[in-house]
Amino acid sequence: MNGRHGSGYELRTSTTMRTAAALSLALALGLASCAGNESSSPTTTGSTSTTSGPPWTPVADQPLADAPLLTATDGMLEVDLRTAMESIDVSGAQIQAMGYNGMINGPTLALAPGDKLRVTLDNATKEPTNIHYHGLHVSPSGDGDNVMRHFDPGSTNVSEITIPDDHDTGLFWYHAHMHALTDQQVYSGMRGLIVIGDLVGTHLPPEYADITERLLAVNDGYDQGGVMADKANAMTDATIMVNGLATPTWDIAPGETQLWRFANTGSDLFYQLALDGHRFWIVAEDGSPVWRVTEADTVFLPPGKRMEVLVQGGAPGTHTLVSQAIQVGPGSGNAQPEVKVATVEVAGDPVTPLAVPTELRGPRTEDLSTAEVAERREFVFTMQATGTEFAFINGEPFDPDRIDVEPKLGTVEEWVLKNPDTGESTTSADHPFHIHVNDFQVMSIDGKPYEANGLQDIVVIPSGSEVVIRQRFADFTGEFVFHCHILPHEDGGMMQTVNVVEG
Numbered sequence: 026m027n028g029r030h031g032s033g034y035e036l037r038t039s040t041t042m043r044t045a046a047a048l049s050l051a052l053a054l055g056l057a058s059c060a061g062n063e064s065s066s067p068t069t070t071g072s073t074s075t076t077s078g079p080p081w082t083p084v085a086d087q088p089l090a091d092a093p094l095l096t097a098t099d100g101m102l103e104v105d106l107r108t109a110m111e112s113i114d115v116s117g118a119q120i121q122a123m124g125y126n127g128m129i130n131g132p133t134l135a136l137a138p139g140d141k142l143r144v145t146l147d148n149a150t151k152e153p154t155n156i157h158y159h160g161l162h163v164s165p166s167g168d169g170d171n172v173m174r175h176f177d178p179g180s181t182n183v184s185e186i187t188i189p190d191d192h193d194t195g196l197f198w199y200h201a202h203m204h205a206l207t208d209q210q211v212y213s214g215m216r217g218l219i220v221i222g223d224l225v226g227t228h229l230p231p232e233y234a235d236i237t238e239r240l241l242a243v244n245d246g247y248d249q250g251g252v253m254a255d256k257a258n259a260m261t262d263a264t265i266m267v268n269g270l271a272t273p274t275w276d277i278a279p280g281e282t283q284l285w286r287f288a289n290t291g292s293d294l295f296y297q298l299a300l301d302g303h304r305f306w307i308v309a310e311d312g313s314p315v316w317r318v319t320e321a322d323t324v325f326l327p328p329g330k331r332m333e334v335l336v337q338g339g340a341p342g343t344h345t346l347v348s349q350a351i352q353v354g355p356g357s358g359n360a361q362p363e364v365k366v367a368t369v370e371v372a373g374d375p376v377t378p379l380a381v382p383t384e385l386r387g388p389r390t391e392d393l394s395t396a397e398v399a400e401r402r403e404f405v406f407t408m409q410a411t412g413t414e415f416a417f418i419n420g421e422p423f424d425p426d427r428i429d430v431e432p433k434l435g436t437v438e439e440w441v442l443k444n445p446d447t448g449e450s451t452t453s454a455d456h457p458f459h460i461h462v463n464d465f466q467v468m469s470i471d472g473k474p475y476e477a478n479g480l481q482d483i484v485v486i487p488s489g490s491e492v493v494i495r496q497r498f499a500d501f502t503g504e505f506v507f508h509c510h511i512l513p514h515e516d517g518g519m520m521q522t523v524n525v526v527e528g
């Protein structure tokens with residue numbers, strides 16, 4: 026059973042939704058006063074509020090490990106996922122969580138352009154769910170990348186997509202996208218990585234063929250009475266994890282070149298990664314190859330974002346990968362302190378560093394700066410301090426029965442994304458904009474031309490700023506959404522529906 030709008034579901038779970046959304050609001054707005062009350066406040070896990078367990082004591086500093094890798098064969102990858110609220114081993118200790126197949130970072134799905142993916146999802150939780158393939162250029166219709174579907178509790182549903190032959194190679198991810206429950210389902214563990222194609226073989230020089238690649242899914246966990254929860258904008262008390270391990274350790278030889286493939290698969294925290302004594306060379310952003318390889322001191326990962334970077338081992342010794350102290354909105358609740366993310370051991374025999382390319386080989390994504398613009402539209406992102414539906418686009422919360430935008434297939438549109446600063450710490454925040462199905466190019470920020478370095482699927486609209494983007498609605502008609510990727514904001518209403526129609 027997965028009716029488009031699941032009419033029966035609202036009645037059964039409206040209390041859950043209100044509880045979850047209200048608490049999400051408090052958390053999203055950075056209300057530090059909540060912090061002292063977790064044990065007595067309603068759980069953020071909605072219908073699972075009666076669940077509790079012993080304290081979670083994750084083991085830090087373990088060697089990095091990967092999620093299980095599932096690879097397509099003969100053009101097809103069939104994956105069975107089961108989600109349930111159950112006791113899961115997370116970084117060496119048990120905690121109640123709703124992951125996929127007993128993990129809070131599900132299996133990594135590896136496909137080549139042209140392959141098909143068929144996911145059979147057994148929903149053994151007490152709440153509806155669904156599945157979204159973040160960043161993939163695939164059909165949003167029917168049983169494809171369709172987040173309008175509801176997979177009812179106790180039901181098993183199939184989702185099937187075909188990766189186009191000319192799809193970008195890079196890092197993507199999948200996660201639950203059930204409106205009003207997305208935040209809790211993602212932080213509880215309904216997520217995993219997707220690798221499309223061979224980034225190294227397609228885009229890097231031949232001498233890079235054998236470099237070590239690391240898949241690095243970064244997110245946070247928080248023990249709320251033995252149940253996996255999160256603390257939006259309160260990074261201090263959260264456990265920062267990579268691939269589900271608390272601040273793990275990995276190594277690199279002096280001079281060795283590795284490809285580190287970062288994804289922020291958390292629900293609301295931003296990471297700005299830095300490694301002492303090291304620099305990064307960005308080769309892909311949001312699963313899209315860059316137009317020029319750029320050198321950077323930090324890797325900025327708003328929620329949902331992927332950045333794939335080359336790193337060369339520096340001086341032998343122990344180095345700490347941190348997320349730097351950053352401000353992700355004007356209010357005090359939007360200050361994130363510096364936290365440790367991982368330990369990198371530079372050890373072993375020195376290696377002669379490879380020459381870092383300035384440009385990539387292989388297919389290049391379309392530059393939309395000279396494209397004919399068929400339509401210009403404006404979207405204003407705002408929040409209010411109270412209410413279940415507290416986050417808006419153009420003054421309205423999300424309504425699945427409303428079509429907000431109807432672009433014509435194949436055309437390019439220019440969108441102005443505005444985030445007015447209300448001056449209130451409870452209603453101002455930076456909003457990471459994300460749209461399904463198609464990538465976009467950033468054209469300007471606050472009126473200043475932006476030197477884009479490729480296409481992307483996440484861009485932060487800073488509080489008090491406006492960002493102009495262009496996107497081509499290529500290949501696929503049908504309904505999909507755009508939203509803020511701070512998931513409590515999405516659940517709170519900051520989402521709209523696009524319906525691409527034949528021209």
Ligand SMILES: [Cu+2]
Nearest residue numbers: 456509511514
């Ligand atoms: Cu937001």
